[in-house]
Amino acid sequence: MKFMKNLLAVLFVASFLLSACGGNEPAPTAEAPTQTATEAPTQAVEVDPNAPVSGGTVIIGTPQEPGMMNTLLTSSSIEDAVVSLFGEGLVSVNEKGEYVPVLAKELPTVSEDGLVVTWLLKEGVKWSDGSDFTCDDVKFTMEGALSDLSQVSASGYRDIETLECPDPYTVVATFGEIYAPYLRLFAYTVPDTAGALEDMETWEMNRTPVGTGPFILSEWVPGDHLTFTKNPYYREEGKPYLDSVIIKILPSREVGMQLLGTGEIDALWDLTEADFPALKQMEADGVAFVSTVTGENELLSLNFGNNDGSAPADPSTNPHPVLYDLKVREAIQYAIDKQKIVDALLYGNVKAGNSAVPVGTFGCPQPISEFSVEKANALLDDAGWMMGDDGIRAKDGVRMSLKIATTTGNQLREQTEQVLAEMLKTVGIELVIENVPSDVLFASWESDGMRDHGTYDIVMYTTGPSTDPDSHLYSSFHSSEIPTADNEGTGSNFSRYINADVDSWLDEASTITDTARRKELYCKVIEQINKDLPRIYLYERLSIMGHRAEFHGLKISPTFVDFAWDAANWWSSK
Amino acid sequence: MATYFARRILQSIFTLIVISMILYGLISIVPGGFMSAYTERADFTPEDLARIRAKFGLDDPIPVRYVKWLGNMLTGDMGNSFSTKRPVMQEIADRLPNTLLLMGLMMVCTLLVAIPLGILSAVKQYTWFDHVTTTVAFAGQSLPVFWFGLLLIIVFAVTLRGADGKPLLPGSGMYTLGEPFSLADRIKHLILPVSMLTFVSAAEYMRYLRSSMLDVINEDYVRTARAKGLSERLVIYKHALRNAIIPLVTLIALDLPSLFGGALFTETIFAWPGIGRLYFTAALKTDYPLVMAVLMIESALIIASSLLVDFIYALLDPRIRLS
Numbered sequence A: 001m002k003f004m005k006n007l008l009a010v011l012f013v014a015s016f017l018l019s020a021c022g023g024n025e026p027a028p029t030a031e032a033p034t035q036t037a038t039e040a041p042t043q044a045v046e047v048d049p050n051a052p053v054s055g056g057t058v059i060i061g062t063p064q065e066p067g068m069m070n071t072l073l074t075s076s077s078i079e080d081a082v083v084s085l086f087g088e089g090l091v092s093v094n095e096k097g098e099y100v101p102v103l104a105k106e107l108p109t110v111s112e113d114g115l116v117v118t119w120l121l122k123e124g125v126k127w128s129d130g131s132d133f134t135c136d137d138v139k140f141t142m143e144g145a146l147s148d149l150s151q152v153s154a155s156g157y158r159d160i161e162t163l164e165c166p167d168p169y170t171v172v173a174t175f176g177e178i179y180a181p182y183l184r185l186f187a188y189t190v191p192d193t194a195g196a197l198e199d200m201e202t203w204e205m206n207r208t209p210v211g212t213g214p215f216i217l218s219e220w221v222p223g224d225h226l227t228f229t230k231n232p233y234y235r236e237e238g239k240p241y242l243d244s245v246i247i248k249i250l251p252s253r254e255v256g257m258q259l260l261g262t263g264e265i266d267a268l269w270d271l272t273e274a275d276f277p278a279l280k281q282m283e284a285d286g287v288a289f290v291s292t293v294t295g296e297n298e299l300l301s302l303n304f305g306n307n308d309g310s311a312p313a314d315p316s317t318n319p320h321p322v323l324y325d326l327k328v329r330e331a332i333q334y335a336i337d338k339q340k341i342v343d344a345l346l347y348g349n350v351k352a353g354n355s356a357v358p359v360g361t362f363g364c365p366q367p368i369s370e371f372s373v374e375k376a377n378a379l380l381d382d383a384g385w386m387m388g389d390d391g392i393r394a395k396d397g398v399r400m401s402l403k404i405a406t407t408t409g410n411q412l413r414e415q416t417e418q419v420l421a422e423m424l425k426t427v428g429i430e431l432v433i434e435n436v437p438s439d440v441l442f443a444s445w446e447s448d449g450m451r452d453h454g455t456y457d458i459v460m461y462t463t464g465p466s467t468d469p470d471s472h473l474y475s476s477f478h479s480s481e482i483p484t485a486d487n488e489g490t491g492s493n494f495s496r497y498i499n500a501d502v503d504s505w506l507d508e509a510s511t512i513t514d515t516a517r518r519k520e521l522y523c524k525v526i527e528q529i530n531k532d533l534p535r536i537y538l539y540e541r542l543s544i545m546g547h548r549a550e551f552h553g554l555k556i557s558p559t560f561v562d563f564a565w566d567a568a569n570w571w572s573s574k
Numbered sequence B: 001m002a003t004y005f006a007r008r009i010l011q012s013i014f015t016l017i018v019i020s021m022i023l024y025g026l027i028s029i030v031p032g033g034f035m036s037a038y039t040e041r042a043d044f045t046p047e048d049l050a051r052i053r054a055k056f057g058l059d060d061p062i063p064v065r066y067v068k069w070l071g072n073m074l075t076g077d078m079g080n081s082f083s084t085k086r087p088v089m090q091e092i093a094d095r096l097p098n099t100l101l102l103m104g105l106m107m108v109c110t111l112l113v114a115i116p117l118g119i120l121s122a123v124k125q126y127t128w129f130d131h132v133t134t135t136v137a138f139a140g141q142s143l144p145v146f147w148f149g150l151l152l153i154i155v156f157a158v159t160l161r162g163a164d165g166k167p168l169l170p171g172s173g174m175y176t177l178g179e180p181f182s183l184a185d186r187i188k189h190l191i192l193p194v195s196m197l198t199f200v201s202a203a204e205y206m207r208y209l210r211s212s213m214l215d216v217i218n219e220d221y222v223r224t225a226r227a228k229g230l231s232e233r234l235v236i237y238k239h240a241l242r243n244a245i246i247p248l249v250t251l252i253a254l255d256l257p258s259l260f261g262g263a264l265f266t267e268t269i270f271a272w273p274g275i276g277r278l279y280f281t282a283a284l285k286t287d288y289p290l291v292m293a294v295l296m297i298e299s300a301l302i303i304a305s306s307l308l309v310d311f312i313y314a315l316l317d318p319r320i321r322l323s
Helices: A002-018 A031-039 A077-083 A135-146 A182-186 A197-202 A253-262 A273-285 A326-335 A338-346 A373-382 A411-425 A470-477 A500-509 A515-532 A562-569 B002-029 B046-055 B062-074 B088-123 B128-142 B145-159 B183-217 B220-227 B232-255 B264-269 B275-284 B288-316 B318-322
Strands: A057-062 A091-093 A099-101 A116-120 A160-167 A170-175 A215-221 A225-230 A244-249 A267-271 A287-302 A393-395 A401-405 A430-433 A458-463 A535-548
Touching: A057 A253, A077 A267, A077 A562, A135 A160, A135 A170, A135 A182, A135 A197, A170 A182, A215 A244, A253 A267, A253 A273, A253 A535, A253 B145, A267 A562, A273 A287, A273 A338, A273 A411, A273 A535, A287 A411, A326 A373, A326 A411, A326 A535, A338 A411, A338 A535, A401 A411, A411 A430, A411 A458, A470 A500, A470 A515, A500 A515, B002 B062, B002 B288, B088 B128, B088 B183, B088 B232, B088 B264, B088 B275, B088 B288, B128 B183, B145 B183, B145 B264, B183 B232, B183 B264, B220 B232, B232 B288, B264 B275, B275 B288
Parallel strands: A057 A244, A057 A267, A401 A430, A401 A458
Antiparallel strands: A091 A099, A116 A170, A160 A170, A215 A225, A225 A244, A267 A535, A287 A458, A287 A535
């Protein structure tokens, strides 16, 4: 029986690998295994879940390999996450998407005009080489971010006029102009003993890092694993609980899932919503999962401009023959049963999409759009799109046929497209699926990117704000962010959406630091977006990790610190 | 003779340069590229992107970049990896022993399996033994490696358990994490990947040897040997095999570069930290310097080994060098 189950798993994985184009049957439901889940040996009953025990090792599997342990030079999300095992910032972001102080005593005070940010640092914090953590390190980190070799964004750092250290434990940053998401600039630190900035690429700490966090890298075997052991200088008594954390490089998620089932690894990084069936099947083997809402949405971007490649700065000069009409866009949203997509394809584990910024400090959740075939039909009739003999509407000789594109090889997205096509068919809209590889979908302006040049009708992809929604909302919806030949394709307003109110709200929000006022302005933008519908939000994306039930305390942050931000509190009941 | 060698060497160098141009061009025009790690992120402004592009030397037109790269390559500088910043040679040197171990062992096992089976199945042509081995060999050649590898993992590393309830064989890596080195542990980790590689490549060698053996067995001199009253054993192993194995030696010589290049699929599936996997992850990250270095070393080795084969042939057979 067990063998059969695994055999089925192999065939499932194999069929998945063998044909990216192949059969589109829905994923097998996991009903049978859930019954056995109740008979499974009860896990961790003897252990009081609130009483962590010291000692032990956990092995975390990842299909990606970190190449670099210097935050200033990282280029992948696994690097940022692994760095967070030893590296800390003045603040971090918890699993709810909220800023929490780490090396700072508390969140900083901001002057009335929003230009001077003052931090008080925890005293007595030591780097893992024994030296003191002080304001100089914060200053060095900023200089590093601004240096020529840096691979982090200089936005925000560039606006800091002076960063002063009146005493070792006070940091005063004075901005030349207001940078609303200023907290994110202080989310990591690099020791000022690292070396000269012009030698950044050959710093010793790139491979033998120094940090203030709970763990320190003690062994790195390229292509195989990284072993982290307790940092002897860690400031909290008795922590971390674990003796060591091993990051194991795995060939693929599929193999990782098998190893998680056998207990060869204790956690598996970076799962997706498509892994829910497999996770459910392994419940009986002692596998659980944690997830966090990333703040990103799987969404449809609707093109207001003509898709002929003219990339108009103002879509009204060359509008999309179908989608420029608001009634049509409303009808499309009415025709989509988001909850059905969530239930059928995602096992009800996620929330239907409703807002450009669903969670976090600036989160502004909205009611989920209504599903009503009648209203959709009425709107389309009203807009003059009449049902043709073939079941597809037409107006002035134009058939209501739209192309949808997403990344190839993503089964969940392909299934979603098919469900969408069926839903829109019922109101007389034809949806033609034409997917492209992700490099093509996300290509830049210079590489003739289809989103930048507007050579699409509807594209489906995932995007969303990082903790602070400022740059996301601005670049997605401000009219100056429409990619055109004049601005060399700058911006992510791929819908070519123009609304003067939205522009003014976004302009105001990016020049103030008053959180309450900013939130109010962002909410106005979000509500207006849901009225004008340049984007339709399908469902909220999750960050998911599978783990063994004996591994406790794993919590995922929706930002770059990912799973590692609270590693000091991990413990194992193995 | 000297002119023949000189001509072949010059041809090889020219071929290598053309290969490097094609590879460099192909890699450079792949959409996305290294910058895509940054272009997707909202907090990166155009100035940030321009700075990073300049830092990686991606601003120059492709031909200029190629000439610069070739110049560095000729002075022995293969550049630094984009993602680890370490010299490419060092990255390769880290993984090379692992690949040599895996592929060397595979080569030995392959020959141990393929040669006896190839001979036997030719000698016993159309017997049940021949049918079974050729069928299995056929399967070995046709099975997709990535699928077969996953199957082995599921069966031996997941489903089948030893007496202690632990999986029978480890499914990934070179050793058990957290345990000191032991030969037994290393061998356990080698079993699955080496078996799979051996199965696939022994199948090819075996079929090759079988058919060349069959050709030779029907030659006049073999019949003569039998007519002289030599034992069947002597006929097969001394007279027939010596001639039949020559094409196989060519094949082995041409496969030698794979000792360096490793096995991309196998290393990837079994998380073997060798060159094949290094190349695979570098390709995913479009780490150009690393990708180019691995491809160029591999190309150079392939060309060198075919050159070697040519020279040996020329030494053995005067007709080749004169034509």
